[in-house]
Amino acid sequence: MFLEIPHVIGSVRPRITQSRELEMKASFQELLIYIIYLTDLCIITFGMVSTDMYYLNKVMLKLFLKTPLPGVENIDFTTMGSISDFWQFLEGPLLDGLFWKPWPNDNSTSLHRNSSYIYYENLLLGVPQIRQLRIRNNTCSIYPPFRAFTKLCYGKYSYKYEDRESFGLKNDSAWHYSRPTSLSLWHWGSIGLYSSGGFRFTLPKTKEKSLEKLIFLEDNNWITKGTRVVFIDFSMYNANVNLFCIVRLTVEFPAIGGIIPSWRFRSVKLLRYVTYFDYFLASCEVIFCLFVLTFFIQEMSQMKRLKINYFKDGWNWLDMLLLLLNVVAIVFNAYRTVEVSRLMENLLSNSDVYPDFYFLGYWQSRYNNMISVNIFFAWIKIFKFISFNKTMTQLSSTLARCAKDIIGFAIMFFIIFFAYAQLGYLVFGSQVNEFSTFQNCMYE
Amino acid sequence: MFLEIPHVIGSVRPRITQSRELEMKASFQELLIYIIYLTDLCIITFGMVSTDMYYLNKVMLKLFLKTPLPGVENIDFTTMGSISDFWQFLEGPLLDGLFWKPWPNDNSTSLHRNSSYIYYENLLLGVPQIRQLRIRNNTCSIYPPFRAFTKLCYGKYSYKYEDRESFGLKNDSAWHYSRPTSLSLWHWGSIGLYSSGGFRFTLPKTKEKSLEKLIFLEDNNWITKGTRVVFIDFSMYNANVNLFCIVRLTVEFPAIGGIIPSWRFRSVKLLRYVTYFDYFLASCEVIFCLFVLTFFIQEMSQMKRLKINYFKDGWNWLDMLLLLLNVVAIVFNAYRTVEVSRLMENLLSNSDVYPDFYFLGYWQSRYNNMISVNIFFAWIKIFKFISFNKTMTQLSSTLARCAKDIIGFAIMFFIIFFAYAQLGYLVFGSQVNEFSTFQNCMYE
Amino acid sequence: MFLEIPHVIGSVRPRITQSRELEMKASFQELLIYIIYLTDLCIITFGMVSTDMYYLNKVMLKLFLKTPLPGVENIDFTTMGSISDFWQFLEGPLLDGLFWKPWPNDNSTSLHRNSSYIYYENLLLGVPQIRQLRIRNNTCSIYPPFRAFTKLCYGKYSYKYEDRESFGLKNDSAWHYSRPTSLSLWHWGSIGLYSSGGFRFTLPKTKEKSLEKLIFLEDNNWITKGTRVVFIDFSMYNANVNLFCIVRLTVEFPAIGGIIPSWRFRSVKLLRYVTYFDYFLASCEVIFCLFVLTFFIQEMSQMKRLKINYFKDGWNWLDMLLLLLNVVAIVFNAYRTVEVSRLMENLLSNSDVYPDFYFLGYWQSRYNNMISVNIFFAWIKIFKFISFNKTMTQLSSTLARCAKDIIGFAIMFFIIFFAYAQLGYLVFGSQVNEFSTFQNCMYE
Amino acid sequence: MFLEIPHVIGSVRPRITQSRELEMKASFQELLIYIIYLTDLCIITFGMVSTDMYYLNKVMLKLFLKTPLPGVENIDFTTMGSISDFWQFLEGPLLDGLFWKPWPNDNSTSLHRNSSYIYYENLLLGVPQIRQLRIRNNTCSIYPPFRAFTKLCYGKYSYKYEDRESFGLKNDSAWHYSRPTSLSLWHWGSIGLYSSGGFRFTLPKTKEKSLEKLIFLEDNNWITKGTRVVFIDFSMYNANVNLFCIVRLTVEFPAIGGIIPSWRFRSVKLLRYVTYFDYFLASCEVIFCLFVLTFFIQEMSQMKRLKINYFKDGWNWLDMLLLLLNVVAIVFNAYRTVEVSRLMENLLSNSDVYPDFYFLGYWQSRYNNMISVNIFFAWIKIFKFISFNKTMTQLSSTLARCAKDIIGFAIMFFIIFFAYAQLGYLVFGSQVNEFSTFQNCMYE
DSSP states (O other), X not given: XXXXXXXXXXXXXXXXXXXXXXXHHHHHHHHHHHHHHHHHHHHHHHHHOOHHHHHHHHXXXXXXXXXXXXXXXXXXXXXXXXXXXXXXXXXIIIHHHHOOOOOTTOGGGGGGTTXXXXXXXXXXXXXXXXXXXXXXXSOSOOOGGGGGTOSOOOOSOOGGGBOOSOOTTOSSGGGSEEOOOTTOOOXXXXXXXXXXXXXXXEOOSSHHHHHHHHHHHHHTTOSOTTEEEEEEEEEEEETTTTEEEEEEEEEEOOTTSSOEEEEEEEEEOOOOOOSHHHHHHHHHHHHHHHHHHHXXXXXXXXXXXXXXXXXXXXXXXXXXXXXXXXXXXXXHHHHHHHHHHHHHHHHHHOTTSOOOOHHHHHHHHHHHHHHHHHHHHHHHHGGGTSTTOHHHHHHHHHHHHTHHHHHHHHHHHHHHHHHHHHHHHHHHTTTOGGGSSHHHHHHO | OTTHHHHHHHHHOGGGTSOHHHHHHHHHHHHHHHHHHHHHHHHHHHHHOOHHHHHHHHHHHHHHHSSOOTTOSSOOGGGOOSHHHHHXXXXXXXXXXXXXOOOTTOGGGGGGTTOOEETTTEEEEEEEEEEEEEBOSSXXXXXXXXXXXXXOOOOSOOGGGBOOSOOTTOSSGGGSEEOOOTTOOXXXXXXXXXXXXXXXEEOOSSHHHHHHHHHHHHHTTOSOXXXXXXXXXXXXXXXXXXXXXXXXXXXXXXXXXXXXXXEEEEEXXXXXXXXXXHHHHHHHHHHHHHHHHHHXXXXXXXXXXXXXXXXXXXXXXXXXXXXXXXXXXXHHHHHHHHHHHHHHHHHHHOXXXXXXXXXXXXXXXXXXXXXXXXXXXXXXXXXXXXXXXXXXXHHHHHHHHTXXXXXXXXXXXXXHHHHHHHHHHHHHTTTOGGGSSHHHHHHO | OTTHHXXXXXXXXXXXXXXXXXXXXXXXXXXXXXXXXXXXXXHHHHHHOOHHHHHHHHHHHHXXXXXXXXXXXXXXXXXXXXXXXXXXXXXXXXXXXXXXXXXXXXXXXXXXXXXOEETTTEEEEXXXXXXXXXXXXXXXXXXXXXXXXXXXXXXXXXXXXBOOSOOTTOSSGGGSXXXXXXXXXXXXXXXXXXXXXXXXXXXXXXXXXXXXXXXXXXXXXXXOTTEEEEEEEEEEEETTTTEEEEEEEEEEOOTTSSOEEEEEEEEEOOOOSOSHHHHHHHHHHHHHHHHHHHHHHHHHHHHHHHGGXXXXXXXXXXXXXXXXXXXXHHHHHHHHHHHHHHHHHHHHHOTTSOOOOHHXXXXXXXXXXXXXXXXXXXXXXXXXXXXXXXXXXXXXXXHHHTHHHHHHHHHHHHHHHHHHHHHHXXXXXXXXXXXXXXXXXXXX | OTTHHHHHHHHHOGGGTSOHXXXXXXXXXXXXXXXXXXXXXHHHHHHHOOHHHHHHHHHHHHHHHSSOOTTOSSXXXXXXXXXXXXXXXXIIIIHHHHOOOOOTTOXXXXXXXXXXXXXXXXXXXXXXXXXXXXXXXXXXXXXXXXXGTOSOXXXXXXXXXXXXXXXXXXXXXXXXEEOOOTTOOOEEOSSOEEOSOEEEEEOOSSHHHHHHHHHHHHHTTOSOTTEEEEEEEEEEEETTTTEEEEEEEEEEOOTTSSOEEEEEEEEEOOOOSOSHHHHHHHHHXXXXXXXXXXXXXXXXXXXXXXXXXXXXXXXXXXXXXXXXXXXXXXHHHHHHHHHHHHHHHHHHHOTTSOOOOHHHHHHHHHHHHHHHHHHHHHHHHTHHHHTTOHHHHHHHHHXXXXXXXXXXXXXXXXXXXXXXXXXXXXXXXXXXXXXXSHHHHHHO
8 A cells, every 4th residue: 555655646647747847748638529419518508508498498387387267366386286176277277278279360380280389489299198097906905894894996006006097987098098119208206106108089170179179088987086187298399499388287096185287497598500600509519529539549548658657546536427418418319319200200291190209309308407417527627737736735635534434423423314304204294395205304 | 531541541441542553343343243233223213103193193293283163264273263253162173173973885884873984984982081270269369440340260271270170061072170080180281281080071982972961061052151272082993004183272361361172183103013023123123122221231331330430421411311211211111011901991881981002192192202212312323433534633633623613602692682681572572482382582 | 001011910910819718709709790680681681572472573574574565466565666555565465464354253352343353363552543745846956958858856854854844635644744742762774764744644534435535635745755654653553462563664755766665563562561481580670779789889989999900800891781770670670661551551541542652662673782782792701710721811811912003904904895895886886785785885 | 116215104103203192193183184074074974875665665666567457366566467458557546656646635725636645645746758669670680481470570679670760540649769869878677778769658637537548549559569668657756755756667578579578666866955954065065165176276286296106005995985985976966957857847838748756766866875885885985994903904914925825826716706696607508587688697
């Protein structure tokens, strides 16, 4: 151990032993190149987002979540509490929000007579899809004496207890189980993780027919005691700002009765190369790829040279992490472009089906987060080049020396903190929202 | 004093004088056993609670407290202000919430035609009970000149001023005082501690008859000027998730006029051995009992060996506290199982009476809190095994040395803090909620 | 200066030079007596307040401020904005709140047929009084070119611009100015300090006649362009808990248009010797007087002995302050008792007049605050007896040594803070509530 | 560098080398003069603002923003969401707020029969103006496959894409573009910077005709798909308190659909010399000008004496800044007086046009802010005279010594902070209001 350290210093940071002037110059050159790379990365990342996304989400959120149910001032999607409220939401605010009459005197658009433009600007893509998951009877144990009272027992949702039998009228896809498509994701709701199959139906292209269909389903009890969750999925495209808004409204019917609504609005830029600025971004992306290639070669050569010692410097780990994130970003970007084209083609050939943008929207927002973390680390890496700051090195060496004590304290702190969070969860968990899940307790 | 210290060290911690290696090994073995015990305890405790409790409380709270009175958008149980509001609540939201029609087309359940399933899932157990406490006339002193104005004077509630005379129509149990059952608890309300007797009646099994009864009581002035509090008690059982929800809505009629509503929703798991997972928990409980027995014997032998010195080590006090809590937990668990069976039997044989789960729910939630504190201390005890941490011992010895100064400061701080809280209570107490009781002032 | 210090020490604290044991004993004896005094003071102070005060205020606040105007769900006293809203409030929520029908079937109380019991428990004392203050025309300068547009100019309220001319129908006291009674206080409103005279009228004893009167006044424009404030005053007495609730609702009509409502609810215990507990309090008060007398003699003798040096010890200043507060408290207590008796007598002989409890309520609440500050200082004084704490003296001597620097910093801090508050007031004052007055800015 | 420092000390602060007594005296004299200057400045600044401004803004804000749309309890200007809501606002709350009937029985004011007094006290100046900005079709790129669906594409607002073609009925100024007046300012809205031209019209002098005009415009689709923003401008004058209230309500129609309302209420004192107090202020202003002149000469002479060294003392920079601010303030004050007179003359000669006070109000509030900053620095400058405080100099010299380290840390902190803000913007920007713009992220 003691013998190794000089070796490490000698090999990993040979420039410390070089003359200071040369080192400074090399460092400065490296820094300059790095700043170009960082600028390029910033342009790409900021080109990806826009304030419009926020306003699009906000406007849609207000339209679908804050419109009160007909005849009741105080109840909207976020505060509804019973199954009849839910049907009223479907037949009222949802249909009102989805199907808009064309702009008055707007004769120029005879082509898309059947298309609905939400708020006159956002084209509803294809048709909305409503999907439910059900659970089988007798999926929970009843205390024997109570069996006289109730023969029905529908437990909490769980994949293995899913009911895939056709039910009700059985004359329509809404009553038959359909398997998930290969790409769909399972959904984390408030109280469960839901599979991607279920009993699906799509709404017709007009408001009148949709209302008819919904009333028909309500009258025939499409929502049963075994229903555990209903998803309402639709997407829209705003040509003015080239943004997709992918919406999922989720209504859970827990085993304890009542309903728990939740929602997800995702505004994403799926079509990337439309305006001239987009082409500028594209060229930035090409430069970015070149940078990544160069860095990759650099790191490889350095790894080859230093061998095992390469992994002993924290900065190298950061370099590798950044490289990995960059490569994943490039691959995802390519995949997204192909997949959007395919979906678009399908949609344009037949506009009466539900286009599953949810999957793409989910990964696009994951990708955005990843690239954001990427740029954060890229900013931190800048310290590699300016770390000859005296105060900084003093600080870090002091930290290194008392690392053991700090770790000891950290463990003690963690145990006490964990015990305290557990206490909070156990004592207040059933009454207070902030303590209702163990994760929340940890955050408090 | 000086002579005693080496003695203490020599006897309480003899392992310090042993060889370090042996000690480490013994310590590690102890730690391992302790971790098994801790895991067992965690499984038992977390098996006792579930997120469903939170959602069950939330759903019930919304149903009974947030439904507005008929015809008034802004007034619900939490904001009602006059006696007529209270009768409207009883006849409106309460009855609507309690009595649900069966699920449409649900023919399979002919057996329990008269049972109400709240939100279609939660069986109302037996019937709800409404109980009031009244106070006698002339229970306060009137300033002599005012005696011309008012001959009636009903003071604040106090057990010794309780009015136990029959009143009103006297044709029914609602008008006759009934003694408390032996087990019932007194109730801490917002402005008083209420005894457990009172004028009680239960609601019939149907909504129509209940409404009739309530209107009859309203017309005959069941609530008088002497009424100081009304309790509405009912319980429900959710077979899907095997949870009881025990509800008490309290409406106080203070001597100053107006009404003060409060409420208590308790979701508890009273039936423990129903599913397979429950049997796994039961086996964990058996293991737990064995652990407790072992610990008990260990502590006894240690106490015998060390005699008076045993009580000089803080860790031993913690051990004893944990043992005591464990034993109480085991005893309560046994009692609960017996008591629930008895109540269930009674209820199943006659479903027209009010089943008093409130007492059991209260102790179950107290028990949950106790076991939570238990597990918190059990986590803390883990430091006993890893306390050879150097920094830790430095810290504690430093603290010990300046204990006297710290205590001096603490007393000074307490006096100033107490004086300050008192000032806040006296100056702002009659205007601001946060200062309305002296306890609140202390918390601020 | 240097020569004086030993002198001071020698004379003010001669016990430091005595033997330590004797000193401790004397100190302990003093402390014991002081604790008895403190306990007595606490009993008196806490006997003066009760949680009922808070609930009485809360219930009344809800009744008068939170009841919406007839036909409008969202507007109540606190949110009303125009003069017609104000008349609606007077004719709706105010009259509904003031005049209650007797409790159903309550025949026993034939004596007080005309009395209104708010919430069935709180006797409305006498009749409510409504009072306005007006301002003369041409009390502000109009920019010359605008004089063509408007001949009327009613400036901000100011005592010297008050309009005391009779106006309108002149057939009633409501249209004639009446001078303030000698005792009434000026009122600090949101935007001015209002004198205590004005155009007053009282409401009749029944709701119907009151409504008639108010409609008559509204139709004849009792509120004119010169009206700057309207006060609504009434008091009630709750015999159950022996509390007065003295209410003043203030509506300001600022020169900028619109209306600004404010309010003051004061629950006070004006009648002190009614129950047995009150007599116990009375005996405590006698003991308190004896204590005050003793302390007075003690301080006098000490002052005589130490002469000018007496004033060099901070504790002596505290002693004098406490003595002064105590004497004022005793005097006020005597005055209150006399004044309440007088007012009560007047009220009982003629219940159709407005009894001016506002003045008494104001001073009672001032008195409560004073006695609260008194007891706070009394608690602090306890340190005089336990100040031989070593750490404490170290702390205070250190503070004394660097007092000069601290004061220098304090001045600098104050200048910067003042400049900053001023900046906040000037920049945000016209937009944000927190900065709307300079005092608010200082608190921020 | 090393040689220069004694030189600087010797020349800039020669008084340090003088005898201490003389220096103190000179310093005290300077301080005294400075305090007179500061007092004068304070009087001027506080004479400029008043609490009435806050209440005037508040009352107007409530009237125009909080009045609900007719028939809908929950929707007002701040929460409206669709174009039809906007027309309802124009025809309902706006007209109700603008046009008030005269005070009942107010015959004295026959002259201004057509003038509307908002809240009976605030004269509506001239007539309100409504102005919209539109954008051309095909101002954004549509993804080729979507071109079949939509031929219309109106992008985000941008000056170069503005549509200045006449449209609709073309029979009125409302349908023709009018160029901006030379003085008008561009407007920063929530999502764009808007030019000052547009399609304008003014409302007639009566409510009935205004309603007619608005309904006519609504029926003929004055708001088109290309509309991006509508401004509603009006001003009022309160003669009682001599304040103008200049209101601009902005409604943006973003490219993503929906509407985003915002508002700006400015209460300013534009007419300065009306009351006697104003003349006192005027004399203070004259004194102020003399002070500024003196300071200017002083600084000039000092600058001449010290040459380049003058700029090496931070206090001198502060002096120069203050002088500059003072001169700008004086110039603006002169300009304002002239401009208001001109506007007033225009308005009084023809009251049927829209008087553009917005420009003046904007600069007046900018001026208020400037003078506030001015007085803040003037307060800080007082330390120049009392900086012989020992502690202070110690502090500043310590700070000066470790400036390099502090700057290093500051840079590091800024980079990390910037990276963190960027991360927040990228990850949460599209969902959470606090992160919706990068500036907001920086403030967090």
